[in-house]
Amino acid sequence: MSTENPAAQWQDVQDRVAAIRQETAxxxxxxxVIVEHLLTALLCKGHCLLVGVPGLAKTLLISTLGRILGLKFRRIQFTPDLMPTDIVGSEILHQGEDGSRQFRFxxxxxxxxxxxADEINRTPPKTQAALLEAMQEKQVTVGGETRPLEEPFTVFATQNPIEHEGTYPLPEAQLDRFFFELRIDYPSLAEEQEIVARTTGRGTPQASxxxxxxxxxxxxxxTTEVPLPDSVVQSILQLVHSTRPGSELADKEVNHYVAFGAxxxxxxxxAxxxxxxxxxxxxxxxxxxxxxxxxxxxxRHRVIPNYNATGEGITSDDIVAKLAAAL
Incomplete structure (x- = not known):
């Protein structure tokens, strides 16, 4: 926001953000809250893991954001037989009109x-790793040649929390690469009534x-030019350090219930x-x-509860919520 008129540019940014939120609605x-957090991740160039039961409009939400923001959107359905080349691409032997042959990407x-990345935990670790490498490095390597990915580049992956057969859960080290883990819940009665009214008639709203x-x-x-006061930085450090068992900022509950902190x-x-x-x-x-x-x-996906917490029904959400409320 470093222009000759910062105030005018700030207002322009605010107008754009308000229009995006209004169009999404x-x-x-x-x-x-989910929309706000998805936009937050996009502004931070971060990737999200969305956890929710089927039918909560996860695909519609993400495709709608892509349309509003004018971004190239792709949906990849993860299945047990999905290969890394199905995600990143491959070298294909091409024969020219003169009979010559060469590999083309x-x-x-x-x-x-x-x-x-729909149902990311349904594909084997080898294929998961191909996606997570692209997320981390913003590039892919095929046939010995490294190709950068287009900017902006963001991955929203989904998981179904109620089906575990035939799945390959993401290890904690790979979960840590996700900026957010978002939990999508059922709509309220009034919201579901509005959903039915909007989607069962002749036409459904289309985003511009x-x-x-x-x-x-x-x-x-x-986003990078928004001020971050020192007091807020100290609160962030206090919160993160308080999740680590053995830290001087960790309380008795963290030491008792947490195996690994953030x-x-x-x-x-x-930040x-x-x-x-x-x-x-x-x-x-x-x-x-x-x-x-x-x-x-x-x-929530970076604080790992131990056996004590599991036995007593204490979740990472319970631990984090209590620590955040104490700030």
Missing amino acids: RVIVGQD AAGPIFANLIL TLLDAAGVLALQDA GPRASQCL RAARALALLRGQPAASIQEVRDLALPVL
Whole structure:
């Protein structure tokens, strides 16, 4: 936001954000917090893991965001027989008109701006690793040649929490690469009534395109310039360190119920996300409230409960929520 008129640019950013949220609400009923967190991740160039039962409009939500933001959207259905080349692409032998033969690269669906990795835990670890490498490095290597992925590049992966047969759960080290883990819940009675009214008539609302890839990159750049006060940084560090058993900031419950706490990546994610959420809310700077609101999606998959917690029904959400409330 470093222009000759920062105030005008700030207002332009706010107008764009408000238009995106309004347009999303035309198609998606409810899920306001989920939409806010998905936009936060996009502004931070972060990837999300969405956990929810089938039928909660996860695909519709992500494809709608892609349409509104003018991004190239691809959906990859993960299955047990999916191969890494089905994601990143492969070298194909091509025969020319003169009879010559040469290998040509056929790009896979990973070459897009917004990827929906549907039911990521249904594919074997080898194929999961191909996607996670692209997420981390923002590039793929096929046939000895490294090819960069288009910017912006974000992966939203989904998991079904109720089916475990035939699945390959993501290891904690791979889960840590996801910026957020979001839990999508059922709509309320009033929201479901509105969903039925909107989707069972002659026509359903269609989102309009408001931005393009360059516009999204500009918003991502604007996010990094939102002030992050020292007091907020200290709150982030206090929260993350308090999740680590054995730390001087860990309380008795953490030492009793937690096997492994969050690493430094959690502090980085909280700092970036607090800036982005402040921008989405029209705040001049990030505050401790943004840190509290983001604690669960950032930390729930990075705090690993031990056997004591499992035996007593204590979840990572319970632990993180209590620590965040104490800030």
